[in-house]
Amino acid sequence: MTRAIITVVGKDTVGIIAKVCTYLADNQINILDISQTIVQEFFNMMMIVDLTKSVKAFDQISSELDKIGKDTGVQVKCQLEDIFDKMHRI
Amino acid sequence: MINLQEVIETNKMIEQENLDVRTITMGISLLDCADHDLKVTCDKIYKKITTLARDLVQTGEDIAKEFGIPIVNKRISITPISLVGGACCRIPGDYVQIAKTLDRAAKDVGVNILGGYSAIVSKGMTQSDELLIRSIPMALAATERICSSVNVGSTKTGINMDAVRLMGDIIRQTAEATKDRDSVGCTKLVVLCNAPDDNPFMAGAFHGVSEADAIINVGVSGPGVVKYALEQMDESIARKNRSAQGLANFELLCETIKRTAFKITRVGQLVAQEASRRLGVPFGIIDLSLAPTPAIGDSVADILKCIGVEHPGAPGTTAALAMLNDQVKKGGVMASSYVGGLSGAFIPVSEDQGMIDAVEAGALTIEKLEAMTCVCSVGLDMIAIPGDTPATTIAGIIADESAIGMVNQKTTAVRIIPVIGKNVGDTVEYGGLFGHAPIMPVNTFSSQRFVDRGGRIPAPIHSFKN
Numbered sequence: 078m079t080r081a082i083i084t085v086v087g088k089d090t091v092g093i094i095a096k097v098c099t100y101l102a103d104n105q106i107n108i109l110d111i112s113q114t115i116v117q118e119f120f121n122m123m124m125i126v127d128l129t130k131s132v133k134a135f136d137q138i139s140s141e142l143d144k145i146g147k148d149t150g151v152q153v154k155c156q157l158e159d160i161f162d163k164m165h166r167i
Numbered sequence: 168m169i170n171l172q173e174v175i176e177t178n179k180m181i182e183q184e185n186l187d188v189r190t191i192t193m194g195i196s197l198l199d200c201a202d203h204d205l206k207v208t209c210d211k212i213y214k215k216i217t218t219l220a221r222d223l224v225q226t227g228e229d230i231a232k233e234f235g236i237p238i239v240n241k242r243i244s245i246t247p248i249s250l251v252g253g254a255c256c257r258i259p260g261d262y263v264q265i266a267k268t269l270d271r272a273a274k275d276v277g278v279n280i281l282g283g284y285s286a287i288v289s290k291g292m293t294q295s296d297e298l299l300i301r302s303i304p305m306a307l308a309a310t311e312r313i314c315s316s317v318n319v320g321s322t323k324t325g326i327n328m329d330a331v332r333l334m335g336d337i338i339r340q341t342a343e344a345t346k347d348r349d350s351v352g353c354t355k356l357v358v359l360c361n362a363p364d365d366n367p368f369m370a371g372a373f374h375g376v377s378e379a380d381a382i383i384n385v386g387v388s389g390p391g392v393v394k395y396a397l398e399q400m401d402e403s404i405a406r407k408n409r410s411a412q413g414l415a416n417f418e419l420l421c422e423t424i425k426r427t428a429f430k431i432t433r434v435g436q437l438v439a440q441e442a443s444r445r446l447g448v449p450f451g452i453i454d455l456s457l458a459p460t461p462a463i464g465d466s467v468a469d470i471l472k473c474i475g476v477e478h479p480g481a482p483g484t485t486a487a488l489a490m491l492n493d494q495v496k497k498g499g500v501m502a503s504s505y506v507g508g509l510s511g512a513f514i515p516v517s518e519d520q521g522m523i524d525a526v527e528a529g530a531l532t533i534e535k536l537e538a539m540t541c542v543c544s545v546g547l548d549m550i551a552i553p554g555d556t557p558a559t560t561i562a563g564i565i566a567d568e569s570a571i572g573m574v575n576q577k578t579t580a581v582r583i584i585p586v587i588g589k590n591v592g593d594t595v596e597y598g599g600l601f602g603h604a605p606i607m608p609v610n611t612f613s614s615q616r617f618v619d620r621g622g623r624i625p626a627p628i629h630s631f632k633n
Contacts, residue, residue, distance in 0.1 A: 082174055112171045123174045135233055154178070156235035158169065163433040165173040 079128040080109070080158040081135070083142060087151025089120040096145055097124070097153065104138065105130045120151070125158065181236055185391035185465040186431065188438045189458050190240040191227050192282075192367035193220050194374035194382040194451060197246040205255040209268040212251070216243065216272040216281075219381050219448070224277040226445050230438055238438065243273060244372035244384075245283035253295035259302035266306035266313050273312040280355075282372035284315040287362070290324040290623065300330070303337050307352035308344035314355045314370035318362040320569040322576045326360065326624040331569065334358045335562030335618065339585060342554065346587035349595045353584040354549065358565050360572030360579045365452050366508040371545075371580055382451035383443045384508060387435030388458040389427075390467045393495075396427045397473045420474065421494045428455065428498030436503045454508030455499035456544060457491075459519035461602035467491075467512050468521025479514075479522060479539075480531030488512060489542035509578055511544025517597065517604035518549050526605050533564075533607055541571050546579040551595050551604040554587040561585065563614030566624075574627050 083101075085093060094111075101108060106126050113122040131138065139155045146153030180186035200211035220243055227241040248265060256262050266284055273281040284306060286296040303315050317334055320326035338353055345352035357370040364375020367384035374382070397415075400423045404413030415423070435453045443450035459467045468479045474487040492511045500506055514536065516522045525531040533550065540546040546568045565581045572579030586595050589606050596603040 082169065084174055084178060086178075110168060114171055116175065121171065121175055123171050125168065136229075139232060154235055157233050159437055160234040160236060160434060161169045161174055161177055163437045164177055164430045165169065 189388040247285040249286040249299035262302035270310035304340035335558035360569035385439035424494035425498035432499040432502035452507030466521040478530035515549035
């Protein structure tokens with residue numbers, strides 16, 4: 078299973094989760110977990126997703142999510158889960 | 168499962184605290200490129216480098232994108248070239264031809280620096296070593312991406328004082344050969360003692376003869392992350408005591424540095440393993456280093472200030488640096504399967520805004536920097552000195568640094584730049600990673616009789632361990 082973490086950071090905006098989720102559904106990317114919080118007035122959301130059945134390559138998903146973020150005025154990042162696992166788990 | 172706080176912490180390190188992987192360096196052995204014909208040697212070298220490193224830059228960029236971690240440099244280190252060119256080089260100009268070939272290969276694969284225009288002469292010099300060394304000024308003036316290093320001593324062999332004396336001249340000649348560009352050639356030339364075979368950091372990187380045909384070494388960085396963690400530590404103590412300022416004790420300080428170094432190094436380990444897998448080249452080592460850049464917030468000097476000295480150079484600086492260096496190693500060692508290279512905190516002057524500030528404030532002198540090199544990785548690094556400094560004085564400085572390395576069984580190095588036409592009070596601007604530097608005064612009393620003696624200084628007594 079190829080797992081990635083999608084983060085959304087920015088000023089709270091109506092419909093941002095909907096946009097990201099729609100995009101993921103359209104591309105056969107399964108959401109495994111979602112959590113969110115507000116840090117210093119900024120909306121922080123993360124999703125753990127499964128890319129195994131994705132119809133697009135990682136590179137494309139990452140740039141398209143980045144574009145969705147820019148169009149909505151928030152930052153959307155997609156990173157492979159390993160970097161977080163390595164850093165925070167022994 | 169990873170939680171949101173952990174994700175926020177990692178991304179904050181990357182976005183706000185300048186966490187990055189400083190370099191993926193591919194070590195390539197060129198021993199099988201040696202031929203008695205210069206052209207054949209050059210052709211073989213070009214072909215081997217451009218074949219093995221063809222995908223290095225693209226792979227680095229892919230990994231950076233997928234994990235969301237910047238990988239600043241993609242570089243190559245090669246077998247010390249004096250071992251490869253011995254059979255075909257008759258005059259220094261022949262070696263310059265090899266340098267130009269290396270420069271072309273580096274440009275064509277897209278790496279910004281290639282290191283290994285080097286000679287290992289810690290005990291004696293072969294004719295080939297000496298030709299190579301004498302070609303360095305011409306080679307560095309005629310190329311863009313080549314870095315050169317000469318290892319003049321080791322704990323096991325002592326110090327080759329003939330080579331030390333010669334390097335005093337070579338540094339001056341390199342400065343002269345590039346005087347129209349503020350003697351920039353000297354930023355790419357380093358004199359080492361106890362040089363490691365697997366260092367991924369420039370200018371001293373080369374692919375030692377103890378290494379495999381090709382290898383991936385990774386240098387991590389992140390002084391900004393360490394500084395931020397220490398600031399947080401003090402702030403949390405202040406909040407706890409309800410006072411304006413908090414002072415964490417050394418136990419807490421050390422724990423924080425170790426924990427941070429562990430996290431930074433784990434990222435390096437991940438990148439190294441991925442690069443190794445994708446390129447089909449074995450993983451060599453992680454170099455656990457705090458490598459500053461001139462960017463604000465990416466400074467080792469700032470960590471020292473955070474630990475509590477007003478500027479680097481103030482009394483206490485050496486102890487603070489010793490502690491920092493040790494904790495970085497203790498935290499990092501557990502995070503990686505193989506550790507090597509230089510591993511420690513770097514204290515270049517021109518590449519660290521906090522160091523530049525300290526020099527300009529009058530807090531930091533070459534003598535204090537020398538003391539600091541006893542307890543951290545490497546040595547007198549990226550220091551601009553007056554253009555009229557005699558070669559014998561430069562050789563004296565090299566001898567001092569080499570002695571520190573030899574006796575303390577550690578790597579030391581000298582990368583100083585006598586900037587032709589400039590004097591104390593002037594500054595020099597190199598731009599990019601090399602930064603800018605105020606010209607620092609050098610002790611003007613003569614070392615001539617000492618460095619002109621010739622021969623070598625024997626290995627210290629504690630090197631006889633058999």
